[in-house]
Amino acid sequence: MGLDSEYVDYHHDDQTKVNGSRLRIKPYVGIPLEAVYGYLRPEISLQTISYSLTNQTGSDSSPSVSVPVASVDSGLFFERTFKRSDKNYLQTLEPRLFYLNIPEKSEQELFPAFDTGLGSNTSIEHYFRENRFFGGDRIGDTHQLSLGLTSRVIDDDSGAEKFNLKLGQVYYLDDREVGLSETSAKETTSRSDFLFETTANLNLDWKVSGFARWSEETNDVAYTRLSASYDHSNRRRAALSYITNKGIDEQVNLYASTPLGHKWQLDTRSDYSLKDSEIRAAEVGLSYDGCCWAVRFGAQRYLDGNNVYDNRYMFTFELDDLGRIGSQL
Secondary structure (H helix, E strand, C coil), X not given: CEEEEEEEEECXXXXXXCEEEEEEEEEEEECCEEECCEEEEEEEEEEEEEEEEECCCCCCCCCEEEEEEEEEXXXXXXXXXXXXXXXXXXXXXXXXXXXXXXXXXXXXXXXXXXXXXXXXXXXXXXXXXXXXXXXXXXXXXXXXXXXXXXXXXXXXXXXXXXXEEEXXXXXXXXXXXXXXXXXXXXXXXXXXXXXXXXXXXXCCCEEEEEEEEEXXXXXEEEEEEEEEXXXXXXCEEEEEEEEEECCCEEEEEEEEEEEXXXXXXXXXXXXXXXXXXXXXXXXXXXXXXXXXXXXXEEEEEEECCCCCEEEEEEEEEEXXXXXXXXXXX
16 A cells, blocks of 8 residues: 655746646555466555646636546466577567546546646557546546557576567547546547557667557558667667657657766757658757766757747756756756
8 A cells, every 4th residue: 555646836927827736645555466477456546636726717726636546457477488599588478458447527627737638659558557648637537448468588598688579459448538628529439549569679789669559540550660779888878769650740869878088978869850851859968977966967959839949958966866956947
């Protein structure tokens, strides 16, 4: 059993916008039943959101909601050994079933959406979350079964994972009523998109991966991500990704990190849109690691929500195992 909690205060210089604080509390109790061949993890919780708002016109300045949540996560592990080129490998087969039941509390649609959205289904783990919303302002109602299947190939001598394949889909037993606003249409689909994810570790430094989302609505591949990454001793890293979101965007993302001396590290990142032939975001960061403490300076140039370039400058000071202090302009 346990208790998760979060308190956030939101402030905006524009006094016509809603300001205020949000408190989230989640007491929970579960019974994790685990064995070498599988697991069963039932859990119940009571999730509460409460606000203290200013500039909230036409509605309650202190709204709150409490929603019970019940879930059961379960999985099995099967394995077999085989040999290729005089090397021994272990292959696993790991089916997973996740049941989730959250009743509908539609008064949430009158709440502000400070940091909340639906997100995008770009990871199979999204289908095994307790909340279909990302952020802290909504508890999404649902009655669903999430099905997943993972297969791994492991070097039986070293224990290193060489390859994995993941599949996932959600089956909805009821429509979803709660939306981001009062005008949001309820979700009536009976199945989610089908997700496919795979990763291959070519050697100790190089890894390639792929992700695809098959749309149930259009009967076509709606989203694809292909990437290659290099990671050598955690101080020399690089990654290149190609992403296509059919009918919306096509872009290339590049990341690189390299040491500048014993304690200095340089990080760079850029996102380039092939569709619009422009850089959507670029970032440069310089950090110094003083063993027990570290500082980082960062600068970003990015397109904001109005498709206008803006700049952001960040400074972060960290004390190992104690905390972090930062500023952002």
